[in-house]
Amino acid sequence: MASMTICARFRPLSSKERRDHGDAVCIQHVDSETFSFKDEKDEEFTFSFDKVFYEKSEQAQVYEFLASPIVRDAVDAINGTIVTYGQTGAGKTYSMEGPSILVRDEQKRGLLPRVVEGLFDCIKSSERTMKHSIKLSMVEIYMERVRDLFDLAKVNIQIKESKSQGILLNGVTEISVSSPAEALQSLSNGIANRAVGETQMNVSSSRSHCIYIFTVQQEVKKDERSKAGKLILVDLAGSEKVEKTGAEGKVLEEAKTINKSLSALGNVINALTCWSSGKANHIPFRDSKLTRILQDSLGGNSRTALLCCCSPSPSNALESLSTLRFGMRAKHIKMSPRLKGNEDKSAKKNGPPSPTKDESCEIILEMLRERFDAEDVKLLEELFTLSGILFDPSSPEEVDSALADVTSQTITLLQQAVEDLASTVEELKRENKALKNELAAAKRSDAQSEAAEDTSIVLHKPSGIISSVVSRVSPIIFITRHYCHCSVELSEKHVFEYWVQRDLELKYEIFSYPAVFNFGDSNSDTGELGAGLGFNLPLPYGQTYFKPPSSSGRPCDGRLIVDFLMDAMELPFLNAYLDSVGLPSFKNGCNFAAAGSTILPATATSISPFSFGVQVSQFFRFKAKVLELLAEGKSFPKYLPTEDFFAKGLYMFDIGQNDLAGAFYSKSLDEILASIPTILTEFETGVKRLYDQGGRNFWIHNTGPLGCLTQNVAKFGTDPSKLDEQGCVSDHNQAAKLFNLQLHALTKKLQDQYSNSSVIYVDIFSIKSELISNYSKNGFEQPIMACCGYGGPPLNYDSHITCGQTKTLNGTNVTAKGCTDSSDYISWDGIHYTEAANQYVSSKILTGKYSDPPFSDKMPFLLKLKF
Numbered sequence: 106m107a108s109m110t111i112c113a114r115f116r117p118l119s120s121k122e123r124r125d126h127g128d129a130v131c132i133q134h135v136d137s138e139t140f141s142f143k144d145e146k147d148e149e150f151t152f153s154f155d156k157v158f159y160e161k162s163e164q165a166q167v168y169e170f171l172a173s174p175i176v177r178d179a180v181d182a183i184n185g186t187i188v189t190y191g192q193t194g195a196g197k198t199y200s201m202e203g204p205s206i207l208v209r210d211e212q213k214r215g216l217l218p219r220v221v222e223g224l225f226d227c228i229k230s231s232e233r234t235m236k237h238s239i240k241l242s243m244v245e246i247y248m249e250r251v252r253d254l255f256d257l258a259k260v261n262i263q264i265k266e267s268k269s270q271g272i273l274l275n276g277v278t279e280i281s282v283s284s285p286a287e288a289l290q291s292l293s294n295g296i297a298n299r300a301v302g303e304t305q306m307n308v309s310s311s312r313s314h315c316i317y318i319f320t321v322q323q324e325v326k327k328d329e330r331s332k333a334g335k336l337i338l339v340d341l342a343g344s345e346k347v348e349k350t351g352a353e354g355k356v357l358e359e360a361k362t363i364n365k366s367l368s369a370l371g372n373v374i375n376a377l378t379c380w381s382s383g384k385a386n387h388i389p390f391r392d393s394k395l396t397r398i399l400q401d402s403l404g405g406n407s408r409t410a411l412l413c414c415c416s417p418s419p420s421n422a423l424e425s426l427s428t429l430r431f432g433m434r435a436k437h438i439k440m441s442p443r444l445k446g447n448e449d450k451s452a453k454k455n456g457p458p459s460p461t462k463d464e465s466c467e468i469i470l471e472m473l474r475e476r477f478d479a480e481d482v483k484l485l486e487e488l489f490t491l492s493g494i495l496f497d498p499s500s501p502e503e504v505d506s507a508l509a510d511v512t513s514q515t516i517t518l519l520q521q522a523v524e525d526l527a528s529t530v531e532e533l534k535r536e537n538k539a540l541k542n543e544l545a546a547a548k549r550s551d552a553q554s555e556a557a558e559d560t561s562i563v564l565h566k567p568s569g570i571i572s573s574v575v576s577r578v579s580p581i582i583f584i585t586r587h588y589c590h591c592s593v594e595l596s597e598k599h600v601f602e603y604w605v606q607r608d609l610e611l612k613y614e615i616f617s618y619p620a621v622f623n624f625g626d627s628n629s630d631t632g633e634l635g636a637g638l639g640f641n642l643p644l645p646y647g648q649t650y651f652k653p654p655s656s657s658g659r660p661c662d663g664r665l666i667v668d669f670l671m672d673a674m675e676l677p678f679l680n681a682y683l684d685s686v687g688l689p690s691f692k693n694g695c696n697f698a699a700a701g702s703t704i705l706p707a708t709a710t711s712i713s714p715f716s717f718g719v720q721v722s723q724f725f726r727f728k729a730k731v732l733e734l735l736a737e738g739k740s741f742p743k744y745l746p747t748e749d750f751f752a753k754g755l756y757m758f759d760i761g762q763n764d765l766a767g768a769f770y771s772k773s774l775d776e777i778l779a780s781i782p783t784i785l786t787e788f789e790t791g792v793k794r795l796y797d798q799g800g801r802n803f804w805i806h807n808t809g810p811l812g813c814l815t816q817n818v819a820k821f822g823t824d825p826s827k828l829d830e831q832g833c834v835s836d837h838n839q840a841a842k843l844f845n846l847q848l849h850a851l852t853k854k855l856q857d858q859y860s861n862s863s864v865i866y867v868d869i870f871s872i873k874s875e876l877i878s879n880y881s882k883n884g885f886e887q888p889i890m891a892c893c894g895y896g897g898p899p900l901n902y903d904s905h906i907t908c909g910q911t912k913t914l915n916g917t918n919v920t921a922k923g924c925t926d927s928s929d930y931i932s933w934d935g936i937h938y939t940e941a942a943n944q945y946v947s948s949k950i951l952t953g954k955y956s957d958p959p960f961s962d963k964m965p966f967l968l969k970l971k972f
């Protein structure tokens with residue numbers, strides 16, 4: 106199947122365009138078929154057409170390439186159509202007619218006079234074998250009515266479809282022309298009758314679609330079937346942006362009708378391209394007079410050429426781009442023109458006699474009565490009249506055709522309604538999602554405020570004595586006042602009174618420690634395993650917060666719980682102990698946590714060699730080195746903590762998860778439960794070593810709901826009976842709970858033993874469980890499915906291709922990619938939580954409600970008052 110011939114034509118810059126923008130053009134010539142185009146945002150597009158006629162191209166070249174093959178075929182009874190399309194003022198009429206249809210200037214003459222000449226030349230050269238006659242009709246579609254330009258009394262010509270002759274204009278004037286001069290004179294008369302107006306874009310703008318129809322009839326001997334080729338030339342009215350054309354009143358109405366019919370043409374082309382690509386589709390030919398008339402030309406029963414006329418000026422880039430895109434779409438329509446066996450009515454001598462008008466009416470009414478009841482017939486009549494479809498049916502086919510019109514228009518309306526509905530649903534979905542995100546963010550910030558409220562005191566008294574009993578104690582409370590700067594540090598729990606002369610508005614900030622020393626596994630690894638073992642987590646790790654190319658070494662799309670806690674304490678993020686790149690500062694602490702670490706010593710199969718005992722030893726080395734440097738007088742105040750920070754600092758632990766989760770690969774639940782005391786003894790030993798070294802503030806995170814980790818659901822949850830009502834693996838969660846119970850008991854024991862210390866147990870398990878159970882209420886969409894992974898729903902997790910990896914699977918390269926919006930997910934990569942989930946968990950921690958003892962009771966009290 107052939108395609109339509111599609112060409113682009115750029116006219117020279119107009120004097121107005123030159124005045125406004127100089128010689129600037131938005132196209133760059135590549136070759137005779139291709140050019141590059143820059144839109145107003147400087148974005149570049151490359152277009153390829155069957156031919157591109159640049160500013161200096163000649164009218165004769167356009168005719169030779171685009172029209173002359175179609176003209177030759179028309180003489181051989183193959184229908185042809187040539188359409189000029191483009192923005193108002195883009196050169197359609199110039200291409201079609203030239204400066205005027207009667208202009209004889211060989212250089213300037215347009216397609217129409219050349220077509221006339223070509224037709225007569227072809228007829229002449231085949232004179233010996235075949236005689237031809239040419240008839241000419243000319244109509245314009247103005248305000249959705251077809252007007253006969255050769256007989257202005259015919260203002261509403263009806264379009265019909267005949268099985269043998271295709272689309273017909275009922276009763277249109279046909280003028281027989283026997284020479285080019287005669288034809289041109291008739292065309293000139295018709296053109297003079299066209300509706301032409303003036304817009305800001307074009308002083309002589311065509312306000313209608315003008316259609317020239319040449320019927321080339323082969324004259325045949327008696328009793329032979331006659332053949333006719335129809336050649337249609339269409340000079341479309343210009344598509345236009347109403348604001349740009351300055352249209353108002355009647356001109357505005359014209360512009361709207363023009364745009365409507367052009368958009369109907371676009372819809373037909375879209376539907377045809379889907380149809381050409383194999384999809385069955387409703388082609389809305391009947392949605393406008395234009396598309397109905399062009400039905401044969403676009404639907405395949407014609408050789409069709411489209412000339413996309415454009416301005417090269419950057420000021421019209423938007424419109425030109427739309428014209429070019431229209432042409433590109435039309436390029437995908439497949440055509441298969443058929444040789445027409447058009448029977449001339451005059452040649453059809455022996456057919457059955459046509460019914461009289463009255464007989465026709467009776468037949469029609471009978472048909473309608475058979476199909477509908479009387480009221481419906483009346484309704485239909487009104488509908489037809491209203492739609493301008495059928496006013497005076499003279500044959501049963503017309504009724505069918507009119508019914509088809511109504512059906513088609515109804516289908517289109519319904520399709521549009523469905524599309525509108527679909528886009529409204531999409532829009533609503535987007536809005537809904539945005540609202541959900543806002544709600545989630547608000548909830549998270551509420552939780553943080555809750556945290557702040559719970560751990561603070563607001564002192565507020567306009568003047569005079571502020572007397573406030575500090576009944577609830579936070580580790581450090583900053584009370585800030587805007588005007589003055591001084592600092593009082595009170596180091597024990599007490600009742601305090603303060604005399605102030607002026608108005609005071611005292612605000613609090615959340616508690617803080619001077620430094621944090623963190624021990625743990627991947628839940629709080631800020632780059633340790635990567636630094637220690639020399640591998641980097643690939644993107645999209647880190648992308649939500651740390652931005653490419655840095656993935657920050659955190660096994661998360663952004664920040665971890667420890668990061669949020671550091672933030673709340675107004676301390677910088679912790680650097681990994683082994684990270685020596687980029688002058689890391691350890692002034693406010695150091696992070697020994699490494700992904701994959703266990704409490705129990707590492708074995709040959711462990712991911713991390715940095716078990717808890719090793720991390721504690723690393724802390725010893727760290728502290729010893731700091732003290733050594735300080736003793737040498739090298740204080741490095743920006744990089745190293747002072748000695749007292751080791752006593753005042755917070756020792757944080759988040760470890761144990763891997764001891765349990767890893768064990769499930771080789772041990773039974775009972776064996777795992779039995780191993781918990783050993784694991785905790787090892788943990789206790791480590792904490793004691795730190796206490797012996799002077800550590801006094803301990804903050805122990807328990808283990809989260811292991812069974813809810815995507816990785817464990819994928820591996821151990823294939824049998825649904827193993828899952829609990831949250832969809833988490835029951836055994837794993839049970840092990841975590843029993844571990845936590847014993848860890849809690851150990852914390853209490855340590856607290857009793859170390860009466861000069863604070864040992865706080867933080868119940869991460871409860872926070873995470875609540876988050877997963879009420880994921881939707883908490884602003885998440887996916888409780889278990891991983892955001893970054895491979896395999897798609899329900900888990901999007903494949904242990905062979907982890908987040909960010911590309912591998913060959915069954916001969917195909919596949920990548921485990923991140924989801925579009927990680928804040929919808931609780932699980933980042935199937936093992937670790939997303940930044941959004943970590944933020945949620947930390948905000949809950951900061952409420953103090955999940956700690957034992959609650960922050961307010963036993964935390965060492967240090968009040969920092971600034972004002």
Ligand SMILES: Nc1ncnc2c1ncn2[C@@H]1O[C@H](COP(=O)(O)OP(=O)(O)OP(=O)(O)O)[C@@H](O)[C@H]1O
Binds near residue numbers: 193197309343
């Ligand atoms: N290739 C060309 N060479 C020289 N002048 C041209 C060319 N194309 C167009 N023009 C000039 O540009 C102006 C607008 O062209 P034209 O009237 O053909 O636009 P149009 O696309 O038919 O506009 P409308 O849709 O408003 O009728 C006219 O003055 C015309 O002479």
